Amino acid sequence: MDSGEQSGAAASPGLEQPVLEVRGVSKRYGSVHALRDINFEIHRNEVVGLVGDNGAGKSTLVNILSGALHPTSGQILVDGAPVSFKSATDARDVGIETVYQDLALAPDLSIWANLFLGRERTVSGPLGWLGWLDRRAMMSRSVEDLDRTKIHIASVSSRVGRLSGGQRQAVAVGRAVAWGSRVLLLDEPTAALGVEQQAKVGDLIRTVSGHGIPVLLISHNLPQVYELCDRVVVLFHGRVIAELRPKETDLDSIVSWITGSAMLAGKTAR
Amino acid sequence: MLKVEEHQRDLAETAEEDETGGVPWFQRFMERIGALWTLGVLVVLIVAFGTVAPTLYTKAAWLATASFAVEYLILAIGQTFVIVTAGIDLADGATLGFSAMAGSLLMANMLGSHDSGGLTVVAGILLMLATGAGIGLLNGLIITKMKLPPFIVTLGTLTAVTGATDLLNNGTEITNLPGFVTTLGTASVISGWLPVPVLVALALALVFGLVLTRTRFGLRTYAIGSNEVAARRAGIDVDRHLVRVYMISGLLAGVAGLMVTANFSSASPIAGANDELYAIAAVVIGGASIFGGRGTIFGTVIGTAIIALLTTGLVLANVQPFWQQVAIGAVVVGAVAVDRVRTVVGTD
């Protein structure tokens, strides 16, 4: 149904400039090689899965992409331009938005306040210099932003703490989209959710990528990764050992790459 | 696209459910009445004490209650900001005492050597505000730079500042103050119904209430108390914000020091001692969560009024003074219990 239009773009990724490109990125902690020479690309309208066993290096890679960590070597390019981050704010400034597993929302604040946290709008004039909030503008803009991401919530004045897990995830994603992100990193977005809510977040991911914002999905939920992603990057002991297309492979073989048994069996994938 | 529409509808339905059927009635009840239950408690107290001791409804009783409340309200305003960030300022009473003594000492010395100009008054008041803000700055810097718990840090400054206050004038009070200070404490408006210190306290409550609910600073104060990590990830300079919050608390302690000095026409080294307990009690009775993220200046005003009313009301009703403290303690525990119930049944 709605995946048809995405596969067109995903089928020919080599033709256009990748939105995000990771080139030869390595990360060492002393003698521990957490990441070795990582290379991959993410294109417009793509949903890319990042999977791997515990300790494979997923968190390290996400932290590098979100600006929380510095790579020991290698380059990150956004829309073809090399970028370097001193902090998470720098990464967000170039459009890499990370939605964390623990949901970076303030439960006591309303939805609109969460959507605008850190870039609040103030009224113009002297009151504005004192930081007087333009609540009305932020509320109506919040309604628009959530509409655009097909998130429908009764009132943007509801406290986030009262929302269900799926709705909170939706607000967090809506926030990332509203901030004009170019790439969305989702770290275990469904880990804390029930089955029904997981499906809703899945739909949400499709909607976002349908808006032209590519998504990097880090998840242990392999059936969901298999169903949602156009491509799956498998990390094993800090290396990319396989890049698979769910359309061309089955779930079991993704699992065998994650556990390393595929590599032992001498298979190749790329 | 069919699927997406379905998904829209589902989310909308879930949202509605959250506001009606999905939530226990008790939680909905608590949320709806919000801080109003404390207002109810206040009204009940006014009626109850008034019945036992009709003198409660006199100008004298009002003035005694309101004047008593001034120093606690001013401290509690700053304390509200601190508690909303999930912090605590145990040093604000000691800061009151120190800044009052420091400013008064300066004024007394200037009176001795120079004439009693407006300069003396201005210098004294500025020094009170500056020492208050300075102690707040110190608290904020230690808490954020050394990453120590606010409870421990402000307990330390409470002790140190209390000692330093005694050093200022060898532990004796300062009575040799400019006439303006006394005038400040005794002047009033609306034919004596509204003493200037009460007016100052209410004006501060209004201004800081607006700061907390209507400005970016206030929103970020709530955000930090609600989820500090979220605030940091949103690009907020949390450390700088916290330093400012503790500075506000210290600055207001300086203002309270001025009001107490004006009220007694003297500065005492024991002024402000244990005030922090009343200020914290007022904030908590007013509905703030000691876990951060919740609290209002409106609630704090009511909390302070309840404490002040318990104090004068019990005196008027001829109850032995120690019962005041028992009563206030009971109300505090009750308020924290309600907060706890809200949090558990509720939302987080």
Ligand SMILES: Nc1ncnc2c1ncn2[C@@H]1O[C@H](COP(=O)(O)OP(=O)(O)O)[C@@H](O)[C@H]1O
């Ligand atoms: N701060 C650190 N210091 C030393 N080693 C680390 C640190 N963080 C991660 N590592 C190591 O790097 C490797 C990758 O870890 P991580 O990125 O957390 O993997 P994953 O998220 O896939 O489970 C592991 O061997 C881990 O022990």
Ligand SMILES: [Mg+2]
């Ligand atoms: Mg991890």
